[in-house]
Amino acid sequence: MMDVTVFLQIAWSSIAGSSFYVLVAVAFALYLKVTTYWNFAQAAQIGIAFYLLYALVRVLAWPAWAALGATFVVVAGFGLALEAWGMRVLRRRNSPHLTYFIFTFMVAQFAGFLLMLLGGTEPRSLVASLFMPGFLVAGVSVTAWDVEAIIVTLVLLGGIALLLSGTAAGERILAVSDNRQLAEFYGISAERTYMLASIVCAVPIVAGVWLFGTRTTFLPTTGLDLLLIATVATILGGVGSVIGAGVAALALGLMRGFSVFVVPSIWENALVYFALVLAVVFLPRGFGGLWTSLLARRRAARMSQAAATARASEAA
Amino acid sequence: MGNAPRITRRTLGGLALGAAALAAPARLARAQQPPLRFGVLLPMTGRAAFFGNDQIAATSWALERINAAGGVAGRRLEMVTIDSQADPQTGINGATRLATVDRVPLFFVSWSAVVNAVAPVANRERVLQISSGATAPGIARLGEYVFTMYPLADVEGIAAATWHVRSMNRRRAGVLYINNESGIDGARVYRDAFQAAGGQVVAYEAYDPRATDFTGVLLRLRTANPDILWIQGDVPEIPALVSQARRLGLNQTVATTSIGQNNRVLEQLGPAAEGLLVTSLAPGPQDRPAVGAYIEEWRRRESRQPNGLPFTQYFYDAAFVAASLFGWTLQRNLPPSGENMRRALVEHGPFDLPLTGELRIDVAEGRHTVRKPVYVLQVRDGAFRPHATIGV
Incomplete structure (x- = not known):
């Protein structure tokens, strides 16, 4: 049954449908890269972002741009508050990594229950109707949401890449993530850099929540569900690789989309986690690590070839 | 007759006052007796909480009504609510607490996975467990203390599948089910019944509860080209499933269980909801006027309709079942223990309940089920409208 149109439809829908996973995975991996902590409190930021957007857009009828701006300020503010009164305190106490994990997980759970009390437990969406009429492109059904999701994701990923590689702030983030002590030796404040990273992470989180909420329904527990995928993507992409996490989230989306043609749909989840088990066993540094080691091997091969050529020419 | 003492109004008033004075201590004594308590184990937090909280609200309103009318033989009827999160392990902890700490002789519970998980606790502690919303067919065989007042999936699934083949003349069904206990069991019942009625199940697919695409x-x-699509799913995914199906050109009739009878589904689907068929295991306002008043009460108190109207009807009526069972034991001067509540249920006979009508629980060992008519509703002009009633 897999003809070209079906193949293209699944590929297109999976790519568009992975957009919010990609954005959340990038936020999760970026924070991890800079601070080396698994920040599950981002699930709280996801929940806050959704319910605030819901209140502003659906209840108060704010325009989308204003609601997104206000939500970014609140979510970034929450991230800064968490840094100042949570993570910094743990760092001062030299707490082990497990403490950060437990602390952020508890914050996420607490926020989830709080949002449940404040926002109710019904599934909600950011649009009045989830029905999106599509138009056909070469037999593939495309919706305006698909196009918006792909463009927003590409623009934000490009923006984050530009920030990291082409600005002084990005250099500070990379310096601290590479070697905190050395960066501080050169006068870069690690604490301020962590704050900056929290603000940057709020951008893909808010955008990801907007895309999620305009496509499907959100529950107070959805934040942790999204972060579970982000965690898997971060491991698959290679811990420390922001782009790797984004690519892995996209790959997971494609794998889920196409898996129904390989295994019965009831096995779809098992397949995803089996892939994760394989990755952890055989690719402990993820696809990012595999890519890095491939590049290193290629470089080493080139160098040894150059050395052999030099020895041969010397001998000649 | 001429010598008979004349009973004047004054005499009558005096007699009435005297009787009231004599009865007052007895009433006072009953009122001072501890309340009669039963348990309710439902998700108050988590993915299913929007259903669970509305079911608890329905039970509490029924209790208000029962207690306003004098309670059970003058004693207040109360419920102890415990959050199950629709999670089996949390449910076991909750049931254990109800049985051993709160010491209730009876509790109502829903969600198939939870009903299954807590059944050993009910049987071991000899506490009567009544399922009021779960549908897994295996619930009929969970032990001597476990009963259901809600029809199981075999009632809904068999009635719907048979009706789709015989009355709607559908011959090729596509079945899409949520990958959990309720979905797997319910879809299997529908598939078998559809085939038994002469139809063919051309596609049988599961989906992940957390999926968005x-x-x-x-x-x-779509490739299997069914002429009806049966969704055995849950409320959060149904709007996305139907809207994505329509976008991909699946324009066949879509039918789903009573789970789909939810105004959120209508709101989130918009025009794509038109034509959607849902089954319901409880009568609507057109079948029973009290249901209309009940829906009006929701509008008055909460400014909305309940999530999962039929399920809340059963939980409303659960309070009346509890009242009847407690009343039965008190009438016979039996202590309201779990054993006696079970005995009451077995010997009680049919219940006449305000929102779901007559309830006859099959108490024969190994088939603790109930039979109810199945109502079919269709979305027309943005609302669920009665479409057909399938008899037992």
């Missing part, structure tokens, strides 16, 4: 399974269904 269903393109793959929907395209498999």
